[in-house]
Amino acid sequence: xxxxxxxxxxxxxxxxxxxxxxxxxxxxxxxxxxxxxxxxxxxxxxxxxxxxxxxxxxxxxxxxxxxxxxxxxxxxxxxxxxxxxxxxxxxxxxxxxxxxxxxxxxxxxxxxxxxxxxxxxxxxxxxxxxxxxxxxxxxxxxxxxxxxxxxxxxxxxxxxxxxxxxxxxxxxxxxxxxxxxxxxxxxxxxxxxxxxxxxxxxxxxxxxxxxxxxxxxxxxxxxxxxxxxxxxxxxxxxxxxxxxxxxxxxxxxxxxxxxxxxxxxxxxxxxxxxxxxxxxxxxx
Amino acid sequence: xxxxxxxxxxxxxxxxxxxxxxxxxxxxxxxxxxxxxxxxxxxxxxxxxxxxxxxxxxxxxxxxxxxxxxxxxxxxxxxxxxxxxxxxxxxxxxxxxxxxxxxxxxxxxxxxxxxxxxxxxxxxxxxxxxxxxxxxxxxxxxxxxxxxxxxxxxxxxxxxxxxxxxxxxxxxxxxxxxxxxxxxxxxxxxxxxxxxxxxxxxxxxxxxxxxxxxxxxxxxxxxxxxxxxxxxxxxxxxxxxxxxxxxxxxxxxxxxxxxxxxxxxxxxxxxxxxxxxxxxxxxxxxxxxxxxxxxx
Numbered sequence: 172x173x174x175x176x177x178x179x180x181x182x183x184x185x186x187x188x189x190x191x192x193x194x195x196x197x198x199x200x201x202x203x204x205x206x207x208x209x210x211x212x213x214x215x216x217x218x219x220x221x222x223x224x225x226x227x228x229x230x231x232x233x234x235x236x237x238x239x240x241x242x243x244x245x246x247x248x249x250x251x252x253x254x255x256x257x258x259x260x261x262x263x264x265x266x267x268x269x270x271x272x273x274x275x276x277x278x279x280x281x282x283x284x285x286x287x288x289x290x291x292x293x294x295x296x297x298x299x300x301x302x303x304x305x306x307x308x309x310x311x312x313x314x315x316x317x318x319x320x321x322x323x324x325x326x327x328x329x330x331x332x333x334x335x336x337x338x339x340x341x342x343x344x345x346x347x348x349x350x351x352x353x354x355x356x357x358x359x360x361x362x363x364x365x366x367x368x369x370x371x372x373x374x375x376x377x378x379x380x381x382x383x384x385x386x387x388x389x390x391x392x393x394x395x396x397x398x399x400x401x402x403x404x405x406x407x408x409x410x411x412x413x414x415x416x417x418x419x420x421x422x423x424x425x426x427x428x429x430x431x432x433x434x435x436x437x438x439x440x441x442x443x444x445x446x447x448x449x450x451x452x453x454x455x
Numbered sequence: 456x457x458x459x460x461x462x463x464x465x466x467x468x469x470x471x472x473x474x475x476x477x478x479x480x481x482x483x484x485x486x487x488x489x490x491x492x493x494x495x496x497x498x499x500x501x502x503x504x505x506x507x508x509x510x511x512x513x514x515x516x517x518x519x520x521x522x523x524x525x526x527x528x529x530x531x532x533x534x535x536x537x538x539x540x541x542x543x544x545x546x547x548x549x550x551x552x553x554x555x556x557x558x559x560x561x562x563x564x565x566x567x568x569x570x571x572x573x574x575x576x577x578x579x580x581x582x583x584x585x586x587x588x589x590x591x592x593x594x595x596x597x598x599x600x601x602x603x604x605x606x607x608x609x610x611x612x613x614x615x616x617x618x619x620x621x622x623x624x625x626x627x628x629x630x631x632x633x634x635x636x637x638x639x640x641x642x643x644x645x646x647x648x649x650x651x652x653x654x655x656x657x658x659x660x661x662x663x664x665x666x667x668x669x670x671x672x673x674x675x676x677x678x679x680x681x682x683x684x685x686x687x688x689x690x691x692x693x694x695x696x697x698x699x700x701x702x703x704x705x706x707x708x709x710x711x712x713x714x715x716x717x718x719x720x721x722x723x724x725x726x727x728x729x730x731x732x733x734x735x736x737x738x739x740x741x742x743x744x745x746x747x748x749x750x751x
Contacts, residue, residue, distance in 0.1 A: 338594040342657070345552060346608035346664055347584025356611055360598045 206432070213429030216422040221430075226392050226408070229417055236427050238394050242309070242403040243434070246388060247374055249313020249398070254320025255370055261321070262328025267354050278329075281322040292318045293383035301387060309395065309402035312388025316377045323376060327369025331362040368445045375438035379431055381406035405431045500527035503668060503698045504549060509563035511544050513556060518544045522563075522724045524717060526668075531690060531699045533713035533730065535706060537745070541722040542702045546670050549700065550586035551579040568667075584612070587666030591673040593653035595645030595660070601637050604645040604656055608664040623663050631659035632689045651682025658689065662697075669693065671701040675708065687712050706746055710734050718742045 220235045227234030261281075265274050296315035301307055335358050343353040359366070384390070389401035390411060405427055412424035504526040511519035519541045526532050534542045547553040548561060551572065565572045572582055595604045603610075605627050606620050614620060624641070628634040633655040637648070645656055654674060661669060671690075675683040690699055690712050703709050709716050709730065716733040718725045718741075726733060726742040737743045744750050 336594070338590065338592060339596060341552065341555070342590065342594045342596070342660075343607075343611075344555070344580075345550060345583055345588035345590075346611075346660065347580050347582075348608060348611045349580055352611045356607075357596060361596070363598070 209425065209429045209432060212422070212425035214426075216426035217429065221423070221426055225394065226423075229415075229420075232419060234423070236403075236405065236408055236423065236430070238391065239403040239405045239408040239427065240430065242388070242391070242395070243378065243405040243431075245309060245398070245402065246312050246316055246384070246404055247378060249309060250316035250320055250377055251370065251374065253314055253317025254324055254373060257317075258321045258324025258373075259328050259366065261325040262332060263354060263359070265325070265329040266332035267350075267358065278326070281325050284318075284322040285326070288382075289315075289319055289380050290382035290385075292316075293385060293387055296383065296387045304399070306399065307387060307389035307401040309388060309398040309400070312384050312402060312404065313398075315383035315387045316380060319377050319380065319383065320370075320373045323373035324369055327372065328362075328366055331365030331369065332358060334365070335361045364445050368442050371438050371442045371445075375435045375442070378435050378438065379406055381410050385410075405434075500530065502526070503528045503568060504700075505564075505566040505569070507564045507566075509545075509548065509561060509565060511541070511548055511553065511559065511561045514558040518722055519548070519561075520722045522719075524724060524727050526698065526700060527715070528698050529694060529696070530714040531694050531701060531712050533709035533716045534700065534702045534719060535704075535709050535716060535745070536719035536725075537750070538704075540719040542719050543672055545719065546588075546672055546700060546702050549668070549670055550583050550588055552583070552588065554579060584608075584664055585666055586668045586670060587661035587664065588670045589654070589658050589661050589672065589674045591676055593650060593657050593677075595648070595653050595656050597644070597646050599645055600642045601645050601648070601656060602641040605659045605663050608660060612664065627659040627663040630662050630689070630693055631655045632685055632692070633659055649682075651678050651685060654678060654682070654686060655689065658686070662693065666697070668698045668700065671699065673702055673704060676704060683708070706734075706748075718745060720745070 220233055221237075222235060222240065223237050224233070224235035225238055226236065261277070265277060269277065292315045295318060296311045300311035300314055304311075339357055339361060340353060343357045344350075348357075384404050384407050388404050388407065390407040391401045391403040395402040409424045409427040409431065412420040412427065415421070502525045506525070507523050509519055509522040510517060522545065534545060536542050544553055548565060549572075553559045553561075561573075567582070567585070571577065596607065599607060602624055605624050609620060609623060625634060625638075628637065633652060636652060637643075637656075645653065648656060658669075658674070675686050678686065687708065690701065693699065694714075701709075701713065713730045715728065716730040717727040718733060718737075718739075720741055726737055726739045728737075732738075733742060734746050737746060
């Protein structure tokens with residue numbers, strides 16, 4: 172082998188490795204830039220009153236997004252009420268009861284639903300709840316977000332239930348335990364962490380959704396006292412503030428975005444912790 | 456006819472501690488034998504499973520052909536034979552576990568204490584409560600403690616009585632020869648035990664619901680010789696109260712633990728007799744070839 176060729180080979184190796192590193196950096200750098208920018212712009216407007224006070228009228232300094240933070244939490248809770256039971260039961264059906272002939276179609280349907288643009292879900296909830304009751308409401312916003320959760324929770328639930336070894340089901344059947352009790356007390360309990368992980372992931376996905384809330388939850392500059400009234404949500408508030416002409420509102424929008432990112436970050440950290448724990452348990 | 460297979464509360468004396476269970480036939484059973492069953496029981500051993508002309512199919516494949524045999528109470532029956540001879544399938548028909556395999560079906564009859572296991576209106580769940588099973592690979596539930604594992608069959612079948620649960624826990628673990636090793640840390644996860652202990656935990660779990668028969672599907676095949684010896688010892692202990700049917704690859708094990716041995720080959724029952732006869736003077740040349748290690 173000539174030294175010349177050897178040199179060429181080394182160069183080619185270094186060049187390609189460099190190219191891959193560059194791609195990796197390009198992928199990660201927007202995240203770093205966003206986080207950096209958010210921190211720089213948002214941290215200044217973050218203070219105690221941001222978390223405790225209502226938005227102030229234009230021109231008046233200060234104020235916060237307390238109602239939007241609480242609103243987002245309420246909307247996430249309502250979405251879970253819709254998305255978790257339906258997704259969970261559907262996943263149990265796919266893994267424990269369904270025949271492969273139908274399961275293929277149910278999975279196909281769930282994957283299609285997963286690809287439906289979120290604003291379409293907003294329109295669906297608008298047509299189903301807002302129009303008949305003639306008012307924007309927390310219910311309709313929660314429903315729109317819940318729709319998005321259903322296919323996500325369904326698929327992750329099915330995946331973790333299929334991972335529960337058949338030996339546990341057999342052992343329980345051999346004890347003469349009824350099928351539904353086996354599913355409830357043995358299969359779901361064994362897969363509990365995986366299911367919670369799936370729910371948290373789905374919550375992280377919907378926490379930042381704005382489009383489905385535009386004409387359902389609608390937003391509210393005050394505390395909403397009832398779930399049948401319009402309710403504030405962080406993404407909506409950020410949207411409203413970001414497109415406003417006021418500098419003070421812009422700063423608040425940055426701070427809101429930072430809080431929202433932090434919320435999603437907490438959810439995915441929870442996911443990480445749970446799944447790390449799960450791996451450790453399996454190794455035993 | 457299906458009366459004794461009806462659901463019976465697990466707290467009733469019919470399935471109280473085995474010592475108290477002198478008549479193995481629960482009181483609810485209407486014995487089909489017309490006259491003097493007690494007398495004839497003295498002469499010949501009581502038949503627990505009466506299997507007649509059993510054929511088991513997986514789709515179009517026949518796994519068991521024309522098996523007719525009787526399994527006797529309070530004894531250990533070993534089922535031996537080369538891999539794929541249908542021994543596990545046979546065992547799984549005895550508590551209807553084979554039904555879980557898609558495409559499985561059978562012809563012929565299996566009578567449990569005189570009643571058809573597969574009769575109309577007989578619930579497979581109830582059958583499995585009466586016919587317990589221990590699997591090849593130990594499978595304690597990973598989310599449960601040692602105590603929860605033992606009691607899960609009772610709890611999920613609705614037993615709430617704390618005193619009874621405590622009593623069953625100790626009894627079952629003692630019968631499975633595990634009590635002394637785990638009594639001080641019953642709250643630890645079941646999967647924290649060693650392989651042999653896990654298998655004994657699974658035996659305790661199967662015994663806790665007080666089945667009438669215990670099926671064992673190669674219970675020692677993944678265990679070391681010491682753990683195997685412990686399990687064999689406990690099989691000898693529990694056969695005083697229970698009927699045990701054990702599938703094994705290990706002929707020495709069959710010779711050591713069983714009273715009767717059935718030799719299966721290619722889905723057929725080649726020979727079934729007292730274990731001593733099977734190993735010392737089998738009447739079929741195939742049996743002789745197998746037990747002397749010339750094939751299989």
